Amino acid sequence: MGNHASVVHSLRELNYRVRVSNDQAVLNEADVLVLPGVGAFPSGMKALHSLSLVSYLQEQARLQRPIIGFCLGMQLLADASYEHQYTTGLGLIPGEVVPLINPQWHIGWNSIECVLQDPLFQASDGQVFYFNHSFAYRGPSEYQIGLSRHHKAFPSVVRRGSVVGLQFHPEKSQRPGKELLKSLISGLCHA
Amino acid sequence: MLKKRLIGTVIVKNGWAVQSFGYRRYLPLGKPECLVQNLDRWGADEIFVLSIDRSSGRLGPDFKLLGRLGQLGLGTPLIYGGGIRSVEDGLQVIRLGADRLCVDALLHDDVEIVRGLSRQLGAQAVIASLPLSYRDQRIEWLDYRTKVSTQVSAKDLDAVTLGIVSELLVIDWQHEGQPGGFDRRLSAHASLPAEIPLIAFGGLSEPGQLIELLSQPRMAAVAVGNFLSYREHAIQKIKTQLIGMPMRLPSYESMYSLTTDV
Numbered sequence: 001m002g003n004h005a006s007v008v009h010s011l012r013e014l015n016y017r018v019r020v021s022n023d024q025a026v027l028n029e030a031d032v033l034v035l036p037g038v039g040a041f042p043s044g045m046k047a048l049h050s051l052s053l054v055s056y057l058q059e060q061a062r063l064q065r066p067i068i069g070f071c072l073g074m075q076l077l078a079d080a081s082y083e084h085q086y087t088t089g090l091g092l093i094p095g096e097v098v099p100l101i102n103p104q105w106h107i108g109w110n111s112i113e114c115v116l117q118d119p120l121f122q123a124s125d126g127q128v129f130y131f132n133h134s135f136a137y138r139g140p141s142e143y144q145i146g147l148s149r150h151h152k153a154f155p156s157v158v159r160r161g162s163v164v165g166l167q168f169h170p171e172k173s174q175r176p177g178k179e180l181l182k183s184l185i186s187g188l189c190h191a
Numbered sequence: 192m193l194k195k196r197l198i199g200t201v202i203v204k205n206g207w208a209v210q211s212f213g214y215r216r217y218l219p220l221g222k223p224e225c226l227v228q229n230l231d232r233w234g235a236d237e238i239f240v241l242s243i244d245r246s247s248g249r250l251g252p253d254f255k256l257l258g259r260l261g262q263l264g265l266g267t268p269l270i271y272g273g274g275i276r277s278v279e280d281g282l283q284v285i286r287l288g289a290d291r292l293c294v295d296a297l298l299h300d301d302v303e304i305v306r307g308l309s310r311q312l313g314a315q316a317v318i319a320s321l322p323l324s325y326r327d328q329r330i331e332w333l334d335y336r337t338k339v340s341t342q343v344s345a346k347d348l349d350a351v352t353l354g355i356v357s358e359l360l361v362i363d364w365q366h367e368g369q370p371g372g373f374d375r376r377l378s379a380h381a382s383l384p385a386e387i388p389l390i391a392f393g394g395l396s397e398p399g400q401l402i403e404l405l406s407q408p409r410m411a412a413v414a415v416g417n418f419l420s421y422r423e424h425a426i427q428k429i430k431t432q433l434i435g436m437p438m439r440l441p442s443y444e445s446m447y448s449l450t451t452d453v
Contacts (some may be wrong), residue, residue, distance in 0.1 A: 005288045009264025038285055039312050084310070103388075105315045105357045108411065109194040109236060109439050128194065128439055130268050132290060134315045134357070150193050172290060174234060174266045175444060 007036045007070070010171040014182050022051040031189050033060060036171070037072025041081035041097060041135065044072050045089060054090060061092045066162045066188035071133060074158065074165030083135050093160045095139015103151065105134045112146040112156050112168075120164075120187040121145055121157055127176040129168035131156070136167065162188060194438050195405050196237055196412035199230035199419050199426060200392065203242040203256065203273070210417045211243070212368035214322070214335055220420055224259050230419070231267045233426035234442040238269050239293065239414055241320075245274025246296035247336045252284050261288035272320060278307040285312060293360060295320035298351045299334050309355045318390070319356040321348070322364040325376045330383075333364055345382040352384055358411060359383060363393035368417050370396040375403065378410065390414055398432035405436050 004020050011018045011034075019026055027033060035057075037044055048054050061067055069077045078089045081097035089097070100106055114125040125146075136154040146157030148167070156167040164184065170177035201223050202211045208226045209217040220226060223240060230238045240260065242253045252274040260269065271284050272293030281292050292312070297305050298319055309317050322333040324340055331340035332347075352359060361383070366372030372394025383389065388411035391404050396418040404410050419425040427441035434440070 004286075005261040006265065010266065013264065038290065038316065040310065043311060083313075104386075105388075106193065107315055107357060107388075108196050110192065131193075132268070132315050134313050169268070169290070172266065172268045175442065177266065 004036060006169075006171045007034060010178060010181065011185075014178060014185070016185065022053060024053075024056050027056070032066040032068060032185055033057070035067065035069040035073035035076060037070065037076065039072055041072065041075055041083040041089070042085065042087045044076050045087050048076065048090070057090055058092065061090075061161075061163050064162045066185075066191075067092065067164070068184065068188070069165045070171065071167060071169055074167050075135060075137060077158070077163060077165045078137055078139065081135060092163045093137075093139065093143050093158050093165060095137050095143065095158070097135045098138050099135050100133075100150075100154070106131050106136075106148075106150045106154075109173075110148045110150065110156075110168075112148050114146050114157075116142075116145045118145045118159065120159075120184050121180070123183055124176065124180045127180070129156075129170065129173040129176060129180075131168045133167060137165065162191065164188070192437060194236070195410070195436060197235060197426060197430060197433070197438065198237045198239050198270070198390065198392075198412050198414040199233070199235035200239045200241065200414045200416035201226045201230070202416055203240060203253065204244050206253070206256065210368060210420060212417075214333075214364045214367060216368075223256060224263060226420070227260055227265065227269075228263055230426065231263070231265045232444060233424055234430075234439075234444060235267055235426050236412070236439060237291075238265065238267050240269065240271050240273075241293065242271075242273030243335075246276075250274050251276055252280050254283065254287060257284060257287035257289060270318065272318075275308075277304060278311055281308040282311060285316070291316045291318060293318040293320050294356075295322070296334075296336060302351045302355070305351070306355050314355060315357045317356045318358045318360050319352050320360040320362060322362040323377045324363070324365050325374050325380070330377060330380050335364070343382060345384070348382055349384050352387060356387065358388050358390055360390045360392055360414065363391075366394035367392075369394045370418070371400055373400060373404070378404065378407065385409070392416070398429070401429070401433060402436060405433070405438070
């Protein structure tokens with residue numbers, strides 16, 4: 001389940017060539033793999049398993065191919081999630097996905113605070129993005145580039161090498177989202 | 192810090208965007224795509240498209256409209272409501288580019304389907320629409336298809352919303368389209384589940400009224416419809432009057448690049 005149309009439009013507006021595919025031969029030709037997502041973690045992983053993309057993505061991460069996950073796509077990068085039931089994830093960034101508690105949801109526009117130096121995100125420090133989620137990543141601080149605050153702070157930007165996760169929807173975050181995507185994709189491609 | 196939101200609302204009837212007055216009188220505005228594109232350009236925090244004749248006509252969601260909206264490449268989150276009959280309908284609405292769903296008739300007809308949507312998409316993607324009115328210190332919930340209002344208790348509303356939806360769209364349907372008409376007693380009523388944030392809609396036009404509602408801790412957003420249709424840059428103008436509230440600042444965007452990449 002993904003908001004492919006929005007992601008495709010926003011990347012094309014930035015003059016990137018975009019293909020939506022689950023065919024490994026097509027994916028092999030891309031400079032960056034984007035994993036968007038709306039929905040629940042177990043159905044997301046089930047879809048990746050059924051498309052034989054789990055081991056493919058793990059292999060691509062090992063080869064340091066840039067991979068970016070948005071929202072559910074970010075959560076799938078983790079080791080596991082407790083959404084509905086315990087489900088193992090892609091395991092590309094150590095950590096797990098746990099429910100938000102009191103309040104149970106984080107919906108709307110919120111800022112990110114960069115807590116680790118990362119040139120790909122410095123221009124977006126303090127900018128406001130659109131979030132829509134009820135689970136969040138929890139893991140080692142060395143992978144947490146940016147935090148957002150909603151009663152408690154939670155990681156909203158995570159990175160391990162060429163694998164990046166954004167808890168928000170840059171494709172639905174108007175100008176700040178497009179600027180971040182441009183900086184992120186060009187930075188990862190030229191790293 | 193999470194911002195409060197100003198939601199631009201487009202009411203659609205027979206495929207046309209309309210101004211709606213009290214759930215009974217409608218004036219045509221034009222193509223929904225044009226209004227949605229304006230709201231996107233003006234920097235609305237979310238855009239809510241509500242097709243009001245889909246459930247009563249048993250037509251299902253307006254997938255053609257969603258397809259056309261998907262082609263616009265909106266940079267603003269989209270909420271869709273109207274005609275959702277099943278989990279598969281809801282999934283298809285999301286596939287076509289909506290970020291969240293709003294359900295109304297389904298809450299009356301089959302709350303298990305709403306629960307199924309919530310399980311598939313997460314409760315954060317599901318909003319409950321409650322057209323309410325106030326009488327004798329009680330609130331009444333309208334089934335807009337039959338035009339029958341029924342008194343509801345906190346227990347009734349808990350049963351169809353708790354753990355299933357993430358926000359309640361509290362609609363003052365009687366004062367919809369009436370400047371400054373929203374009855375604050377609806378959003379403050381004790382029968383509404385305290386755990387679920389609210390969105391107010393219906394008769395919202397005056398800055399003082401919006402500030403008062405947004406100052407309520409549980410009010411996550413206000414949704415404005417007709418009153419955005421009378422002038423250019425309506426979102427920015429309202430936001431300018433709300434400066435000081437915990438909201439995103441108004442932004443002015445061009446659809447076209449003002450610089451040339453050489």
